[in-house]
Amino acid sequence: MIQDIAPHRYDNTYRDLKPEASDYALCIMQNKTLLLCGEETQAAIPCFSQILPVFPEAFSKAVYLFSIDEKPYFLVEPSEEEAPVLADSSAAPGLSWKGTQYFRTMEPAYQSFAAITATQLWRWRQSRRFCGRCAAAMTESRTERALVCPSCGQTEYPKISPAVIVAITDGDRLLMSRYRDRPYRGYALIAGFVEIGESFEETVRREVMEEVGLKVKNIRYFKSQPWAFTDTEMIGFFAELDGDDTIRLQEDELSEAGWYTREEIPDDDVMISVGSEMKMAFKYKTWDPDAS
Numbered sequence: 001m002i003q004d005i006a007p008h009r010y011d012n013t014y015r016d017l018k019p020e021a022s023d024y025a026l027c028i029m030q031n032k033t034l035l036l037c038g039e040e041t042q043a044a045i046p047c048f049s050q051i052l053p054v055f056p057e058a059f060s061k062a063v064y065l066f067s068i069d070e071k072p073y074f075l076v077e078p079s080e081e082e083a084p085v086l087a088d089s090s091a092a093p094g095l096s097w098k099g100t101q102y103f104r105t106m107e108p109a110y111q112s113f114a115a116i117t118a119t120q121l122w123r124w125r126q127s128r129r130f131c132g133r134c135a136a137a138m139t140e141s142r143t144e145r146a147l148v149c150p151s152c153g154q155t156e157y158p159k160i161s162p163a164v165i166v167a168i169t170d171g172d173r174l175l176m177s178r179y180r181d182r183p184y185r186g187y188a189l190i191a192g193f194v195e196i197g198e199s200f201e202e203t204v205r206r207e208v209m210e211e212v213g214l215k216v217k218n219i220r221y222f223k224s225q226p227w228a229f230t231d232t233e234m235i236g237f238f239a240e241l242d243g244d245d246t247i248r249l250q251e252d253e254l255s256e257a258g259w260y261t262r263e264e265i266p267d268d269d270v271m272i273s274v275g276s277e278m279k280m281a282f283k284y285k286t287w288d289p290d291a292s
């Protein structure tokens with residue numbers, strides 16, 4: 001999965017650090033990230049020394065994010081006035097702006113994980129520039145990863161929305177679906193955000209009923225994963241069909257859904273999501289819930 005970066009080690013302990021020239025600089029603007037790009041999916045996150053020539057303000061616009069293998073990564077947030085200079089690719093040879101979908105396949109994968117995690121923090125900071133209670137400009141906390149209102153004291157933490165993803169099984173069959181109106185066109189599992197007042201298991205039952213009109217039983221936790229593309233923490237479950245297998249499709253969300261045997265489940269080329277791992281765990285019988 002996207003967060004499985006071993007032997008590299010991700011450390012998100014908050015530190016009030018200042019950047020040095022050799023530290024990584026994730027410069028993000030309008031949901032695009034500045035990278036040093038090589039062949040096809042090969043890319044590198046630039047160090048401050050590589051972006052300072054085109055953006056001398058980089059040090060003063062830096063916020064510490066996290067470290068990987070004890071090397072610090074910083075978010076660099078240019079202002080809107082600074083954007084046109086940075087957007088001129090001739091001013092920054094070798095550097096180019098990449099949208100978040102690029103990180104689905106970028107190599108090396110641990111740098112892709114760093115970059116996509118940075119974009120989640122960037123989106124959160126952009127959407128919390130002013131206090132939601134009193135509208136004062138938010139300031140940086142110096143003690144934790146948070147924004148604080150200097151006027152009323154309101155504290156905002158990074159936006160992480162929990163969502164469940166469910167592999168519904170019926171003997172040798174797995175329920176898979178395709179989304180309507182989403183860029184991902186492959187087979188997906190049923191998924192949905194946790195609503196107010198719900199346990200994860202209740203979300204599983206509600207989402208399965210809403211999207212495909214089925215009852216499930218024997219809900220068992222599989223694994224979870226951060227999914228920064230949608231500011232989500234995905235919590236994966238297996239569940240067994242309970243009773244009637246007739247699918248009643250929620251047509252504004254899904255374009256199709258059906259039961260597939262193990263042999264009919266296609267192999268996923270990219271194994272970055274917990275959904276892919278669950279499909280393959282079912283297909284190849286690599287997960288025994290009763291063993292854990």
Ligand SMILES: [Zn+2]
Binds near residue numbers: 135136150151152
């Ligand atoms: Zn306030």
